[in-house]
Amino acid sequence: MTRIDRFIFMRLLLATLMVLGVLVFIFIVIDFSENSDTFSDRGAELSEIWSRYYLNYIPEMIRLVSPVAVFVAVLLVAGQMSERLELTAIKGAGVSFYRFMVPFLLFATMVTGVLSYLDGFVIPGANDERFEFERQYLARGSDRxxxxxxxxxxxxxxxxxxxxxxxxxxxxxxxxxxxxxxxxxxxxxxxxxxxxxxxxxxxxxxxxxxxxxxxxxxxxxxxxxxxxxxxxxxxxMARSTNDIYRLTYPEIIDYIRSLERSGVGGVALPKVQFFGKLFYPFGTIVITLVGLGISTSNRRKGGRGVLLGTGLIVIFFYLIIMKIIEPFGASGQLDPLWAAAAPHLLFLLISFFLIWRTPK
Incomplete structure (x- = not known):
């Protein structure tokens, strides 16, 4: 990596950690304000709330908001470099736009690997403990x-x-x-x-x-x-909509095979959930490409606020499309694999179009 690559990588890392910390903090504050009365009424101690609930919830929060944090970081870093004409200077030094994208993609790939490992082997155990706490103190039994x-x-x-x-x-x-x-x-x-x-x-x-x-x-x-x-x-025997989120990747594969062997119906739902877990971390790479296309396509009036607003609208539609298509896979109208992959493929094509329009 060159000095510029390291500079971009570190700025992305710092911005992502900052946004991630803010989002997780806001999530915890809102969740606690909503559930504090229930915790008190059911006799949950503060130490237990933190150790059994929030410490086990934080990995899931990180998984959910990491693509958003990376997306915001890409918009901030790439947008600022474009506004300050740093990107123009880099291109003038003979560095192509595609070479400029390399540290962004390396960072997104690193985050994708970390999220995949967490989602496959760390978060399931934390979710299991959290679901039991919710059943005991929040009366949120898993949907059977x-x-x-x-x-x-x-x-x-x-x-x-x-x-x-x-x-x-x-x-x-x-x-x-x-x-x-x-x-x-x-x-x-x-x-x-x-x-x-x-x-x-x-x-x-x-x-x-x-x-x-x-x-x-x-x-x-x-x-x-x-x-x-x-x-x-x-x-x-007793299946629930939360089963997939309690299991590691190898356990999920065995679980789905067992359901198919047992001749039960509704196997499409856990398949969609499993494929969704697999593809979700890779959405970080897709959303990074979209962010690069938005922040470097041209210099917009309104500055950073307009840039962030545009980016948040894009990621909002990204998440909405994921939620809209998922029920079609769960009901069997779409193949579960395609139902989980379609939103990512759609926005991957959008990112290619945005990058194609970016001045090289």
Whole structure:
């Protein structure tokens, strides 16, 4: 990196950290002012609010506002260099505009890598603790997709039905297991409940009755309890809209495969959420290109205020389009991958157009 590259990189870093700190601080102040009465009414201590809630919320806040912070930093740094004719001097020294973009893209790539790592391996654990705090003190239970009258396909020969499943205790009630053989029911197992055993990673059936259908008739047996090796996991039973945000990338892949194997519906939603998590950090690179195109295309009247206003309008529409398209992927009208990628591809094309119009 040249001296100019290091100068631009450090200015971007400082501006991003400043904007990020301000946004996170404002977010915490607003959230606390809205929830302080609820915290007090439910008996949450200040130390617990900070350690369990806000310390675990800050990584998610950083993930959400980092692209905005980088975008504002790019507008400030590139816009200021354009206004002060520093960009003109750099071009006059024989440096092309594309070479001028390099430190900006390097910085955006670094932020993208950090966000991807945080989102994939750090934030899920923090989110899990935060969701439990919200359920306990803010009454924000995660939105359950299903919790009663569950049907899960264990494999092509076995089907499981559960009348009600309690996710907190990992316990299902009124369980029935069907085993098929040659297109007919070969066995039915009824149990009053089933309990997940984390030590052995198996389900324990309590007060079960087994009916085996043979050519001679029905053979009935009963027992107080028995362990079974069902491949259905607790997270496959009581699903919620927050599941994806509690899991690391490898765990999400296993989770989606497990749902598909179990034969449940609504798998498009977690797929859209997963692809959205994957693409969101890369939006930092896209928004950096958009910021460069806006701030260097020409010198605007109104100064920095007009520049920031234009940039905030652009990123507002960026986020709105992401939210508009996501439900189409969740409902299956669009492929989940394309639903998550489309807003980023659209604004990538817009950034190419803006940079193409920039005087070289």
């Amino acid at each position: 997709i299903d919790r009663s009258r569950l049907f899960r396909q264990e494999n092509e020969h076995t089907m499981l039905t559960v009348n009600y499943f309690d996710s907190r205790s990992a316990m299902g009630y009124h369980v029935r297991i069907f085993r098929f053989e040659n297109d007919r029911v070969a066995e039915i197992v009824d149990a009053s409940r089933m309990e997940w055993q984390p030590e052995t990673e198996e389900w324990r059936l309590i007060r079960l009755e087994r009916r085996l259908f043979t050519d001679e008739g029905i053979v009935r047996t009963s027992s107080h309890q028995a362990d079974t090796t069902l491949t259905v996991l607790p997270q496959d």
